[in-house]
Amino acid sequence: MSLVKPVQIAPRSVAPLEHVIGEERRDQLVQAADQFRTALAGRTVWNVSSTAVGGGVAEMLHALLGYVEDLGITSRWMVITGDAEFFVITKRLHNQVHGDASGGVLTAADAGRYARMLAANAVELLDYIRPGDLVLLHDPQTAGLTEYLTHAGALVAWRSHIGVDWHNEVTDAAWSFLLPNLVAARGFVFSRREYVPRQIPADKVAIIPPSIDPFSPKNQRLDADTVRATLSTIGVLDGAAPGERAAFTRRDGTTGYVGRKAEITGDSRPQPDDPLVLQVSRWDLLKDMPGVMRGFAEYVAPASDAYLVLAGPAFAGVADDPEGAAVFAECLLQWRELPTRARNRILLVTLPLDDADENAAMVNALQRHAAVIVQKSLAEGFGLTVAEGMWKGRPVVGSAVGGIIDQIAAGTGILLPDPHDLAAFGSDVRRLLDNPDEADHMGRAAQAHITRNYVGDQHLLRYAKLFTGIMQHAAAV
Numbered sequence: 001m002s003l004v005k006p007v008q009i010a011p012r013s014v015a016p017l018e019h020v021i022g023e024e025r026r027d028q029l030v031q032a033a034d035q036f037r038t039a040l041a042g043r044t045v046w047n048v049s050s051t052a053v054g055g056g057v058a059e060m061l062h063a064l065l066g067y068v069e070d071l072g073i074t075s076r077w078m079v080i081t082g083d084a085e086f087f088v089i090t091k092r093l094h095n096q097v098h099g100d101a102s103g104g105v106l107t108a109a110d111a112g113r114y115a116r117m118l119a120a121n122a123v124e125l126l127d128y129i130r131p132g133d134l135v136l137l138h139d140p141q142t143a144g145l146t147e148y149l150t151h152a153g154a155l156v157a158w159r160s161h162i163g164v165d166w167h168n169e170v171t172d173a174a175w176s177f178l179l180p181n182l183v184a185a186r187g188f189v190f191s192r193r194e195y196v197p198r199q200i201p202a203d204k205v206a207i208i209p210p211s212i213d214p215f216s217p218k219n220q221r222l223d224a225d226t227v228r229a230t231l232s233t234i235g236v237l238d239g240a241a242p243g244e245r246a247a248f249t250r251r252d253g254t255t256g257y258v259g260r261k262a263e264i265t266g267d268s269r270p271q272p273d274d275p276l277v278l279q280v281s282r283w284d285l286l287k288d289m290p291g292v293m294r295g296f297a298e299y300v301a302p303a304s305d306a307y308l309v310l311a312g313p314a315f316a317g318v319a320d321d322p323e324g325a326a327v328f329a330e331c332l333l334q335w336r337e338l339p340t341r342a343r344n345r346i347l348l349v350t351l352p353l354d355d356a357d358e359n360a361a362m363v364n365a366l367q368r369h370a371a372v373i374v375q376k377s378l379a380e381g382f383g384l385t386v387a388e389g390m391w392k393g394r395p396v397v398g399s400a401v402g403g404i405i406d407q408i409a410a411g412t413g414i415l416l417p418d419p420h421d422l423a424a425f426g427s428d429v430r431r432l433l434d435n436p437d438e439a440d441h442m443g444r445a446a447q448a449h450i451t452r453n454y455v456g457d458q459h460l461l462r463y464a465k466l467f468t469g470i471m472q473h474a475a476a477v
């Protein structure tokens with residue numbers, strides 16, 4: 001059985017993008033694609049990652065590469081394979097890049113195992129990749145391919161989708177492990193400048209933030225009846241679903257229907273007109289769901305009729321996701337101890353993951369229905385939920401941490417300087433609940449801001465610039 005597998009990419013027409021980004025930007029994209037195709041002169045652009053499903057990276061690649069295909073640029077996506085030991089090592093590495101060493105230190109033996117697994121993958125990749133081809137490697141799982149592919153004549157860039165804007169001995173150890181693998185890389189991509197380790201030369205770095213796809217099940221337009229039908233079907237809103245079915249368009253273009261129910265902990269359900277405050281995130285300590293609950297219970301519930309929905313993915317069970325289960329359990333304990341009046345207006349919601357498109361449609365409906373979206377993270381790589389909420393024209397209160405700082409520009413949402421300050425959090429949320437005009441205005445500015453900066457065409461133009469530079473540099477030496 002082979003280790004590397006090609007991922008099928010469904011072409012996505014860029015034409016509908018014009019409705020979102022306008023004619024001028026669409027023309028600019030098509031023109032840039034034409035120039036890039038000429039510069040490529042028959043080379044292929046390869047993306048290599050460790051998974052084709054689940055997670056933001058896979059979702060983004062499916063969308064972007066679909067457009068790239070439609071733009072007539074030859075690109076391929078390959079997924080590598082590792083054994084269990086390899087993924088234990090790369091998970092540790094991932095955590096250490098975030099400053100968490102609880103999984104244990106990485107040893108020289110680990111470095112050897114990591115290198116051997118990637119050497120085996122590289123041998124197979126080189127059946128496909130030709131000298132001169134461009135390769136974009138994603139995340140720590142693939143860093144060790146750089147040397148092999150470069151040696152065979154490919155032009156390799158590496159993208160880190162993760163990072164923190166500080167460093168300590170744990171993050172330094174992670175980079176000491178990774179950087180020797182990346183010596184031959186011709187370019188580096190980070191989501192924020194603050195995430196670039198100081199050892200990487202600035203002239204090789206491109207800052208390319210993530211983007212959202214306006215037509216994915218997560219972000220596509222849903223009318224008010226569909227939103228209501230979806231939320232009634234999953235059980236978040238009171239009352240039977242209206243006649244309308246909870247329809248959405250799947251990533252493959254077919255029509256899907258939300259049919260599964262969410263698991264909900266809550267004494268009562270909001271009526272369709274009750275304002276909803278929403279945080280969607282994994283059940284992760286750094287997302288601080290318990291803090292959102294405390295802040296809402298103490299500072300919002302007593303002064304408004306709003307409900308709070310804390311929504312996250314269903315976790316398979318303690319063995320599969322011990323941290324998710326533990327964080328959810330903490331929320332549950334805290335919820336049970338709340339005074340009745342506050343508890344009555346707080347729902348813990350876990351969304352089934354059996355069907356990724358259906359799960360995305362549920363998140364979409366929740367975000368569209370919310371009066372206020374919050375993301376009170378204690379740390380955040382980028383925080384796609386913020387872009388998703390803003391894209392839907394919702395006012396967002398987000399902690400001033402990591403990528404949230406970049407996304408919420410003045411007037412497009414509210415940045416919470418100290419995520420531990422629950423009184424300030426509560427007062428920001430109340431301000432938006434109490435001033436619907438201001439909230440509306442902010443939501444409109446938010447949508448325009450995301451459209452301008454975080455839609456896929458901007459992402460693709462930034463990649464084209466990076467790769468053009470790499471090709472020019474390679475030709476010059």
Ligand code: UDP
Pocket residue numbers: 056218280281282311312313314351359360363381382383384385386388
């Ligand atoms: N998400 C989802 N279903 C859920 C919970 C979260 O699809 O039940 C999505 C959410 O909409 C977002 C992503 O997971 O697209 C989380 O990305 P983010 O950058 O906010 O945080 P991360 O989980 O990567 O730390």
